Amino acid sequence: MSDQEHLTCALCGEQITEDERDFCLADRERFKGLVFCFEHQKRFSACPALRWQPGRR
Numbered sequence: 241m242s243d244q245e246h247l248t249c250a251l252c253g254e255q256i257t258e259d260e261r262d263f264c265l266a267d268r269e270r271f272k273g274l275v276f277c278f279e280h281q282k283r284f285s286a287c288p289a290l291r292w293q294p295g296r297r
């Protein structure tokens with residue numbers, strides 16, 4: 241029995257891989273305990289240039 245409930249991105253709901261989920265769970269402080277697809281993981285990057293800015297195009 242595998243744990244499927246966390247295999248979707250918390251932002252877009254896209255299905256993610258176990259690797260992507262594990263990456264987020266390994267860094268709960270950055271991802272706030274949620275899991276994201278690779279595209280949305282970049283919004284939580286430590287690099288400000290890649291960080292998502294609300295309201296910015």
Ligand SMILES: [Zn+2]
Nearest residue numbers: 249252277280
């Ligand atoms: Zn996503």
